[in-house]
Amino acid sequence: MKIAVSGKGGVGKTTVSAGLARLFAGKGYHVIAVDADPDASLGMALGFDEKLLAAQRPVVEMKELIKERTGGGGALFCLNPKVDDVLEKYALKIGEIRFLRMGGIKQGGSDCYCSENSFINALVNSLLLDQDDVVIMDMSAGIEHLTRGTAKGVDVIVVVTEPTKVSVKTAQVVLELAGELGIKRSIVVGNKIRSQRDLDFLQSRFPALVPLPMDEALLEGDGTVGSAFAAELEELFAAVVEAGKGGMANGR
Numbered sequence: 094m095k096i097a098v099s100g101k102g103g104v105g106k107t108t109v110s111a112g113l114a115r116l117f118a119g120k121g122y123h124v125i126a127v128d129a130d131p132d133a134s135l136g137m138a139l140g141f142d143e144k145l146l147a148a149q150r151p152v153v154e155m156k157e158l159i160k161e162r163t164g165g166g167g168a169l170f171c172l173n174p175k176v177d178d179v180l181e182k183y184a185l186k187i188g189e190i191r192f193l194r195m196g197g198i199k200q201g202g203s204d205c206y207c208s209e210n211s212f213i214n215a216l217v218n219s220l221l222l223d224q225d226d227v228v229i230m231d232m233s234a235g236i237e238h239l240t241r242g243t244a245k246g247v248d249v250i251v252v253v254t255e256p257t258k259v260s261v262k263t264a265q266v267v268l269e270l271a272g273e274l275g276i277k278r279s280i281v282v283g284n285k286i287r288s289q290r291d292l293d294f295l296q297s298r299f300p301a302l303v304p305l306p307m308d309e310a311l312l313e314g315d316g317t318v319g320s321a322f323a324a325e326l327e328e329l330f331a332a333v334v335e336a337g338k339g340g341m342a343n344g345r
């Protein structure tokens with residue numbers, strides 16, 4: 094199953110991605126956590142050592158490898174570069190979680206066929222190995238990253254929103270775009286909920302959202318997701334697994 098986590102800046106995409114990664118891993122799934130945000134922070138949220146993270150090269154910077162595998166740049170290059178060994182060579186590992194950092198992906202126009210993108214898409218699309226494998230992609234904020242390329246093969250999009258009008262607006266745009274790009278299942282997470290009023294506000298927009306409370310400890314900490322809102326994350330986990338099976342999703 095491939096899961097993409099999206100939403101407005103600062104709403105909690107990385108926190109939710111890390112929480113889900115840990116939960117899936119704790120239940121015996123093989124998790125591949127992908128930081129698709131150039132402004133990388135998923136590694137820290139997962140608790141990787143900072144020195145290890147600093148030494149980890151983002152996949153997009155592996156120019157030589159990309160060149161070798163895609164036959165160089167230009168309009169005509171191999172669209173299916175061989176990538177199956179990249180995971181073993183470049184991913185960091187904690188328990189059942191393997192972690193890859195994508196780095197900056199070129200955007201827009203004819204650039205979307207650049208060799209880096211071809212490589213990255215081939216990589217992500219080749220990551221699924223068996224039934225127990227789960228890919229969790231922490232996307233960059235907003236909608237610019239949501240393209241046909243990045244949406245390819247995504248089974249479930251988890252859209253995170255805060256109880257604010259602006260983040261709800263972004264969530265709605267993300268949901269719409271995801272649908273247009275062919276992502277069939279979506280789950281809305283209402284994050285940082287402080288009160289019944291917050292919950293009512295979000296449920297009036299997304300009746301079946303999965304709520305996560307504001308957790309002061311998390312806010313004051315270093316961003317590492319430990320046992321914060323474990324019970325609520327279980328609910329999210331169940332919703333994601335259900336959506337992955339093709340069951341009801343609550344976003345649309």
Ligand SMILES: Nc1ncnc2c1ncn2[C@@H]1O[C@H](COP(=O)(O)OP(=O)(O)OP(=O)(O)O)[C@@H](O)[C@H]1O
Binds near residue numbers: 102104305306316
């Ligand atoms: N439920 C919560 N309770 C308290 N703090 C939270 C909660 N969820 C996230 N945060 C905090 O909010 C901040 C932003 O969260 P996070 O980095 O996960 O958001 P993001 O959407 O990934 O941001 P960006 O768009 O910058 O990548 C962090 O300091 C995080 O610890």
Ligand SMILES: [Mg+2]
Binds near residue numbers: 107130
């Ligand atoms: Mg983030």
